[in-house]
Amino acid sequence: MIIDWKKIAGDMYEKIKEEILVSWKKLSLQAILVWNNSSSLRYISQKRKWAEYVGIEFRLEHMSENIGEEALLNKIKYYNNDVDTTWILVQLPLPSQIDSKKVIDLINPKKDIDWFHSENQWKVLLWEHTGLIPCTPLWVIEILNYLKVDLNGKLVTVIWRSNIVGKPLVALLINSGATTVCCNSKTKNINEFTKKSDIVICAAWNPGLLTLDMINDKTIVIDVWFTIIDEKIYWDANFEEINNNWNMITPVPGGVWALTVANLMNNVLKAGKLQEM
Numbered sequence: 001m002i003i004d005w006k007k008i009a010g011d012m013y014e015k016i017k018e019e020i021l022v023s024w025k026k027l028s029l030q031a032i033l034v035w036n037n038s039s040s041l042r043y044i045s046q047k048r049k050w051a052e053y054v055g056i057e058f059r060l061e062h063m064s065e066n067i068g069e070e071a072l073l074n075k076i077k078y079y080n081n082d083v084d085t086t087w088i089l090v091q092l093p094l095p096s097q098i099d100s101k102k103v104i105d106l107i108n109p110k111k112d113i114d115w116f117h118s119e120n121q122w123k124v125l126l127w128e129h130t131g132l133i134p135c136t137p138l139w140v141i142e143i144l145n146y147l148k149v150d151l152n153g154k155l156v157t158v159i160w161r162s163n164i165v166g167k168p169l170v171a172l173l174i175n176s177g178a179t180t181v182c183c184n185s186k187t188k189n190i191n192e193f194t195k196k197s198d199i200v201i202c203a204a205w206n207p208g209l210l211t212l213d214m215i216n217d218k219t220i221v222i223d224v225w226f227t228i229i230d231e232k233i234y235w236d237a238n239f240e241e242i243n244n245n246w247n248m249i250t251p252v253p254g255g256v257w258a259l260t261v262a263n264l265m266n267n268v269l270k271a272g273k274l275q276e277m
């Protein structure tokens, strides 16, 4: 089945733009970029493009990769207190000298547009309906909904357990009735889980990790992350091998970008309403 994700995202942007125009005066999204890897640079440029398109002021603080943790924490404190900053987004991953969790958990949870703060992640786990969900796990669920996949009773393997995709995704899947296995770098024989699974979701940043022999002929494969090496994009799943044979749903050209960033802009609207409460 071919679904035009770009069109779906495009329709979302038009609705968001209209709502912002009607309901809001001035909204600003403060992004902080520390690690200049190609994927992060691409993400940030897409976020700028679409934020500006829907009418949100996008500001970028581009910091040095050698910055110490304290300096970054001080920046967060500054933006938390800045009345002109509606939302804060720290592009991940951060360089290894910085504890990401400490940084994310210092963001005022009401300004946390990614919905990564521990307090916000608890709400996802406990199924509290604020309407806000981290945008990458959300598009995975949206794709399954568009495909009319009933998650009740399905076996789903999620490959890996990151705080920004794997863990919130597991929470969403469990809450949707799926039986969920979450693998990590210590998991032995991942193929024993993937082979039995109805759905395999790769989110490992590990090119070529999932191969055709690791799944069955009915498995739906969704690949979340890509890695850019020498300007070429590599996926966790062996895209050509699997797509030419069976059920690779993503990547599709434009699909991942389109829905991730569109969901972020949608979060902006929902978070704006929460901030008003």
Ligand code: GUN
Pocket (backbone or CB within 6 Å): 043, 089, 090, 091, 092, 093, 114, 135, 136, 164
């Ligand atoms: N790095 C990869 N995906 C994301 C995301 O959704 N938000 C942030 N802040 N960093 C990311």
